[in-house]
Amino acid sequence: MSKRKRELSKEEIExxxxxxxxxxxxxxxxxxxxxxxxxxxxxxxxxxNDPGDETDENxxxxxxxxxxxxxxxxxxxEQMVNxxxxxxxxxxxxxxxxxxxxxxxxxxxxxxxxxxxxxxxKIRENTNKYAEFVxxxxxxxxxxxxxxxxxxxxxxxxxxxxxxxxxxxxxxxAKLPRxxxxxxxxxxxxxxxxxxxxxxxxxxxxxxFFHISDRENEVSPNDPSFYMMxxxxxxxxxxxxxxxxxxxSYPHLSVDEAMVKYKGR
Numbered sequence: 001m002s003k004r005k006r007e008l009s010k011e012e013i014e015x016x017x018x019x020x021x022x023x024x025x026x027x028x029x030x031x032x033x034x035x036x037x038x039x040x041x042x043x044x045x046x047x048x049n050d051p052g053d054e055t056d057e058n059x060x061x062x063x064x065x066x067x068x069x070x071x072x073x074x075x076x077x078e079q080m081v082n083x084x085x086x087x088x089x090x091x092x093x094x095x096x097x098x099x100x101x102x103x104x105x106x107x108x109x110x111x112x113x114x115x116x117x118x119x120x121x122k123i124r125e126n127t128n129k130y131a132e133f134v135x136x137x138x139x140x141x142x143x144x145x146x147x148x149x150x151x152x153x154x155x156x157x158x159x160x161x162x163x164x165x166x167x168x169x170x171x172x173x174a175k176l177p178r179x180x181x182x183x184x185x186x187x188x189x190x191x192x193x194x195x196x197x198x199x200x201x202x203x204x205x206x207x208x209f210f211h212i213s214d215r216e217n218e219v220s221p222n223d224p225s226f227y228m229m230x231x232x233x234x235x236x237x238x239x240x241x242x243x244x245x246x247x248x249s250y251p252h253l254s255v256d257e258a259m260v261k262y263k264g265r
Contacts, residue, residue: 115165163198164206166197167182167194179204214234
């Protein structure tokens with residue numbers, strides 16, 4: 001059996017508490033399994049070293065680091081390559097917004113800064129092209145007398161397309177069972193703002209032919225160059241470029257986990 005340790009008497013405890021610094025140092029040494037507290041040594045080093053004693057070499061290093069940080073400009077790349085990221089430079093640079101929108105700007109101002117008029121114009125052209133393609137491909141269904149008349153009118157102004165996108169965003173927030181419910185005369189369903197923004201039939205027409213990609217440059221799924229994101233790539237490239245133009249990343253970023261619905265068992 002192991003020998004039971006003897007408890008310290010009151011006199012022994014008082015002797016330890018009143019011991020000299022040397023005794024305390026002995027009791028707290030690493031030999032007894034306790035880490036050495038060297039914070040006092042650090043303090044004494046700071047007190048005993050005057051900042052005025054800094055060497056010319058240290059000053060030169062500080063100036064070089066400051067100048068380097070002031071001229072450093074991070075750049076975006078499509079792929080990260082190990083060894084090409086200068087963490088020290090990036091930490092000194094900071095990062096943040098690069099736009100000139102004033103404080104208190106509307107959400108729509110930020111949205112238009114990223115989703116630009118040029119992007120709207122391209123979608124307007126592609127939507128009109130796709131409508132003409134559908135018209136020519138289905139001409140035998142609507143041209144004969146007695147068949148529903150072709151009612152599509154080309155989008156002439158990007159403001160109409162902006163209104164369409166705004167309604168789509170509203171539908172993602174205030175969800176209703178059917179699209180036509182937003183134009184319902186029932187006060188429990190109808191959305192007055194949507195009604196005043198665009199007529200229901202016009203919204204349905206744009207919704208039917210809305211097209212981001214250029215129909216003339218699309219390829220068949222059987223083509224070797226086809227891939228699922230081909231239609232969205234030009235749009236996503238513009239959007240990515242706008243984000244990079246108006247924001248530079250901070251040194252420390254927390255990338256949220258991408259949540260994908262799991263359909264397995």
